[in-house]
Amino acid sequence: MTPINIIYISIEGNTRAFLKLLTKYAQQQHALNPENPLIKAKEISDQTIPAKEKQPFFVFVPTYLTGGNGIDSGFTEIMTNALGEYIADGNNAPKCIGVVGSGNRNFNEQYCLTARKYAKQFAAPFLADYELRGTNQDAERIYDILKKRWSAVNA
Numbered sequence: 001m002t003p004i005n006i007i008y009i010s011i012e013g014n015t016r017a018f019l020k021l022l023t024k025y026a027q028q029q030h031a032l033n034p035e036n037p038l039i040k041a042k043e044i045s046d047q048t049i050p051a052k053e054k055q056p057f058f059v060f061v062p063t064y065l066t067g068g069n070g071i072d073s074g075f076t077e078i079m080t081n082a083l084g085e086y087i088a089d090g091n092n093a094p095k096c097i098g099v100v101g102s103g104n105r106n107f108n109e110q111y112c113l114t115a116r117k118y119a120k121q122f123a124a125p126f127l128a129d130y131e132l133r134g135t136n137q138d139a140e141r142i143y144d145i146l147k148k149r150w151s152a153v154n155a
Contacts, residue, residue, distance in 0.1 A: 003040035004150045005053075008060035009083040010043060015062050015102060018134040025139040037150060039143075046082045050089035056097045056153050058146060059087065059124070063103035063114040080114055087122055097153050098127040100142060105131050125149075 004026070010016035019041045029036040041060075061080055087093050099122070101115020112129045119126040128145050130138040 001035060001037045001151075002055070002154065003038040004146050005055050005057040006039060006041040006060055006146075007044055007053075007057050007083070007086065008041060009045065009062070009080050011062060011064060011080070014133045015060055016043065018102065018130060018139070019060065021134060021136065022139045022143060025136070025143055029143065037147060044083045044086045048082060048086060050086055050092075052090050053092045053095045056095050056150075058127070058149075059083070059096055059099045059115075059118060059122075061099065061101055061115050061118055063101065063110060063112055084118065084121070087118070093122045096122045096124040098125050098146070098149050100127055100146075101129045102132065102134065103129070 006019065008015050008019060010019075019039070023039040023041060026037065026039040030038050061083055064080060087096055099115045099119040101112030101118075103111045103113075103115075105111050111131075112126075115129065116126050118124070127149060128142045130142065134142075
């Protein structure tokens, strides 16, 4: 099976740390059964030159907002704009097959708001969420979700 493609942005290192955890879990599952796909993750930053994605991919995005409450008084997305621009470039958006969000649950309704915004903007399903750096249980749960969606898209 082809590797599961993920593109992400990590401002403070939380998303990067979770992707390392998720990749390690995928490697363990692949070692137990080669039918289980590996993870291929690509980090996007302000210095990333847009590229044409050839394969479907998932997006992992943290939430960084300023202003408003995100519901009725608006908000401004900050810090993840490079990822949004990368996805919007060329013909990448149609290859986005799902969005996974992270954030801090203390922010209530703003929790994973950026991921929900990306899902809507790029017409991709919001698949899952985890808090901050995530846990081993989050990695297992999200891997299973990604694996099912990846199999359905690549069937």
